[in-house]
Amino acid sequence: MLHQIEGSKAMARTIALCRPQVVCAYPITPQTHIVEGVGELIRVGELDDCEFINVESEFAALSVAIGASAAGARAYTATASQGLLFMAEAVYNAAGLGLPIVMTLGNRAIGAPINIWNDHSDAMALRESGWIQLFAESNQEAADLHIVAFRLAEELSVPTMVCVDGFILTHAVERIDVPDQAAVDAFLPPYEPMQSLDPADPISIGAMVGPDAFTEVRYLQYFKQHTALTLIEKLAAEFEQRFGRQAGGLLRTYEAEGAETLIVAMGSINGTIKDVIDEMRADGIAIGLVTLVAFRPFPADALREALARARDVVVIDRAIDVGMGGPLASNIAIALRELPDPPAMHSAIVGLGGRPTSKASLHRLFRQAAIQPWEGPHFLDLNERVVARELHRRGKTRRVGPAAEGILKELEKERVEKLAERTS
Amino acid sequence: MFEVRIHGRGGQGVVTAAEMLSVAAFLEGKHAQAFPSFGSERTGAPVVAFCRISDREIRLREPIQNPDALIVQDPTLFKALDVTEGLKPDGYFIVNTARSLSEMHLDEIVQRLPAGHALTVPATELAMKFINRPAPNTALLGAFAAEVGAVSLDSVLEAIRRAFPGKVGEANVEAAKAAHALIAAKAAA
Numbered sequence: 178m179l180h181q182i183e184g185s186k187a188m189a190r191t192i193a194l195c196r197p198q199v200v201c202a203y204p205i206t207p208q209t210h211i212v213e214g215v216g217e218l219i220r221v222g223e224l225d226d227c228e229f230i231n232v233e234s235e236f237a238a239l240s241v242a243i244g245a246s247a248a249g250a251r252a253y254t255a256t257a258s259q260g261l262l263f264m265a266e267a268v269y270n271a272a273g274l275g276l277p278i279v280m281t282l283g284n285r286a287i288g289a290p291i292n293i294w295n296d297h298s299d300a301m302a303l304r305e306s307g308w309i310q311l312f313a314e315s316n317q318e319a320a321d322l323h324i325v326a327f328r329l330a331e332e333l334s335v336p337t338m339v340c341v342d343g344f345i346l347t348h349a350v351e352r353i354d355v356p357d358q359a360a361v362d363a364f365l366p367p368y369e370p371m372q373s374l375d376p377a378d379p380i381s382i383g384a385m386v387g388p389d390a391f392t393e394v395r396y397l398q399y400f401k402q403h404t405a406l407t408l409i410e411k412l413a414a415e416f417e418q419r420f421g422r423q424a425g426g427l428l429r430t431y432e433a434e435g436a437e438t439l440i441v442a443m444g445s446i447n448g449t450i451k452d453v454i455d456e457m458r459a460d461g462i463a464i465g466l467v468t469l470v471a472f473r474p475f476p477a478d479a480l481r482e483a484l485a486r487a488r489d490v491v492v493i494d495r496a497i498d499v500g501m502g503g504p505l506a507s508n509i510a511i512a513l514r515e516l517p518d519p520p521a522m523h524s525a526i527v528g529l530g531g532r533p534t535s536k537a538s539l540h541r542l543f544r545q546a547a548i549q550p551w552e553g554p555h556f557l558d559l560n561e562r563v564v565a566r567e568l569h570r571r572g573k574t575r576r577v578g579p580a581a582e583g584i585l586k587e588l589e590k591e592r593v594e595k596l597a598e599r600t601s
Numbered sequence: 602m603f604e605v606r607i608h609g610r611g612g613q614g615v616v617t618a619a620e621m622l623s624v625a626a627f628l629e630g631k632h633a634q635a636f637p638s639f640g641s642e643r644t645g646a647p648v649v650a651f652c653r654i655s656d657r658e659i660r661l662r663e664p665i666q667n668p669d670a671l672i673v674q675d676p677t678l679f680k681a682l683d684v685t686e687g688l689k690p691d692g693y694f695i696v697n698t699a700r701s702l703s704e705m706h707l708d709e710i711v712q713r714l715p716a717g718h719a720l721t722v723p724a725t726e727l728a729m730k731f732i733n734r735p736a737p738n739t740a741l742l743g744a745f746a747a748e749v750g751a752v753s754l755d756s757v758l759e760a761i762r763r764a765f766p767g768k769v770g771e772a773n774v775e776a777a778k779a780a781h782a783l784i785a786a787k788a789a790a
Contacts, residue, residue, distance in 0.1 A: 179627075181623055181624045181627035181628075181633065183620075315660075344636075344637075345636070345662055348636060348637060349634060349635065349636040350619075350620045350623050350624075350633075350634070350635040350636070351623075351632075351633070351634050351635075351659070352627055352632055352633065445662050446662065447660075448659075448660030448661060448662050449660065449661050449662045449663055451660050452660055452661050533663055533664050534662075534663060535663045535666065536661070536663060
C-alpha cells in the first residue's frame with residue numbers, strides 16, 4: 178500500500194514484515210527513528226513473536242544479535258557512524274561465525290571532527306569485515322532491500338548490511354509502497370538456520386582455529402561472498418517479478434547505451450545524478466550512470482562489463498581514505514585494469530559530512546572530466562581559498578593548533594570579509 | 602516540479618509543515634518529497650524545511666535553492682539571514698505577521714514579484730485563537746492553499762487531520778480554514 182511517510186518509518190514497517198524474532202539496538206542519529214519504529218510495532222502487537230531487547234551500547238546491541246542468531250532466531254539491529262565503530266569487534270565476529278544478522282546502517286560521517294551528517298565513511302570503515310553491503314538509492318529501495326537482505330543473509334548464512342544515507346533518506350517523507358505481509362512471506366520463508374545452539378543437540382560455535390585451519394575457514398568466507406554475486410542477481414530478478422519493481426541486484430545502468438562518459442555512484446546521490454544526466458543528454462552529451470548497489474561482494478566482472486565501452490569513468494566517493502583516495506575509486510581501478518583498453522578513470526570525493534551536492538556542481542564535475550581531466554582525487558566544492566589560507570598559516574609556525582578550529586576560524590574570516598564587501 | 606521552502610524557528614512546526622504539505626500533495630495523487638535542513642535542532646534556532654511536488658517521481662536530493670514559494674513562519678528571521686535568497690522571479694512569498702509587508706520593510710521583495718504573489722497572514726494570532734498555542738504552521742498552509750493553489754484546501758485539511766488526530770487536529774483545521782478565508786477574501790477584494 179502506498180504511504181506518504183518518513184523513510185525510517187517505511188523501513189521499520191518493512192523490517193517488521195520480515196518477522197524478526199529479536200531486535201536490539203542502541204540509539205544513534207540518524208538511524209534512531211528506524212529502531213524506534215520497529216519497537217513501536219512490537220509494543221502495539223503488530224509485530225508479534227519478537228523480543229525488543231534494550232542494551233547499553235552498540236557493542237552490546239550486536240553482541241545480543243549474535244547470541245540471538247546463534248540460538249536460531251532471526252536477528253536485526255541498526256546503527257550508524259561511531260556506533261558501528263564501537264561494535265566493530267562484534268561486526269567481524271558476526272561475519273566470521275557466519276551468522277545471518279541484518280543490520281541497517283544509517284550512513285553518517287565518522288569523527289573527529291564530530292559530525293552527525295551523511296557520508297559513507299562508516300560503511301567504508303568496515304568494508305573488509307565480511308558483511309555483505311548493499312546501498313539503497315531511494316527510500317523505496319531502502320525499505321525493499323531489507324526483504325532481500327534477510328533472504329540473502331539466511332540463504333548463505335552471511336550477515337548483511339543495508340546502507341541507507343542518513344537524513345537524506347532516513348528523514349525524508351516520500352511516497353513509499355509498503356508491501357503486504359503475504360507478499361513478504363512468499364518471498365521470505367521462515368528462518369531455517371544452518372547452525373544453532375540447542376541444548377537437546379549440543380554443538381559449539383566459535384572454536385579457536387590455529388594456523389592449520391584459519392586459511393581454510395577464511396577461504397570458505399571468501400567463497401560464500403563470491404557465491405553471493407550470483408545469488409544477489411537471482412534475488413533481484415525474483416523480487417522484481419513478485420513485487421513489480423526493482424530492488425537490489427549488483428548494479429543498475431541508466432542511459433548507459435552509447436555513453437562516452439559513465440558515472441559510478443552508490444546511494445541516494447544517484448537520484449540527483451540521474452536528473453543531471455537527463456539535462457546533459459538533452460544538451461547532446463553522451464553520458465550515463467552505473468548505480469552500484471552491491472559494494473561487498475564487489476562485482477568486478479559486472480562493473481568491467483558495464484564500463485568497458487566508455488571513454489571516461491567518473492567515480493563518486495562519499496568517503497575518503499586519507500592515505501589513499503576514494504575507496505570506491507580504488508576498487509574500480511582494480512576492476513578496470515584488466516581491460517585491454519580501459520577508460521580513463523576520474524575520482525571525485527563528494528558530499529563529505531553532509532555537504533549537499535547540487536546539480537550545478539555535478540554538471541561542472543562531469544563536463545570537466547571529459548575536457549579537462551584532473552590527477553588524483555578531486556574534492557568537489559572544496560573551499561580552496563580557506564584551505565590555502567589555513568595551509569599558509571600552518572606553514573609559519575609549529576604550534577598551529579587543531580585543524581578543525583583553524584578551518585572554522587578561516588571560514589568565519591571569509592564570511593566577515595564577504596559581508597563587508599556586500600555592505601561597502 | 603513545484604518547490605517550497607519553509608523558514609522558521611525550532612518549535613514552530615516547520616518540519617511538520619513541510620511534511621503535511623507533502624501529504625496534501627500525495628492525497629491528490631502527486632509525488633512529493635519533504636525533508637528538513639538536518640541541523641542539530643533546538644528550540645528557537647533557525648530551521649529550514651523543504652517540499653517538492655511533482656507529477657513524476659522525484660529523484661533530486663539537493664536542498665531547494667530556487668523555491669517557487671517561500672513560507673516564513675517567523676518574521677524575526679529577516680534580521681538573521683537572507684531568507685528570500687534564490688526565490689524565483691515569479692515565486693510566491695508568504696509571511697507570518699499581523700503587520701503589512703511595508704511595515705516589515707519588505708517592499709523591495711514585493712516589487713520583485715508579480716502582483717499578488719507576496720502576502721502576510723496573522724498566522725500566530727489565528728493559531729492562538731483556535732489552537733491556543735503559537736504554532737503558525739497550519740494557518741500558513743491554509744493561506745498557501747488559497748494563494749498558491751499547488752494543493753487544495755481540502756487536501757491540506759486532511760493532511761492536518763492525519764498529522765494531528767482528534768481535537769488538536771480539528772483546532773488546527775479551523776486555523777487553516779480561517780487563514781484560507783482571509784486570503785481568499787483579500788484576493789476577491
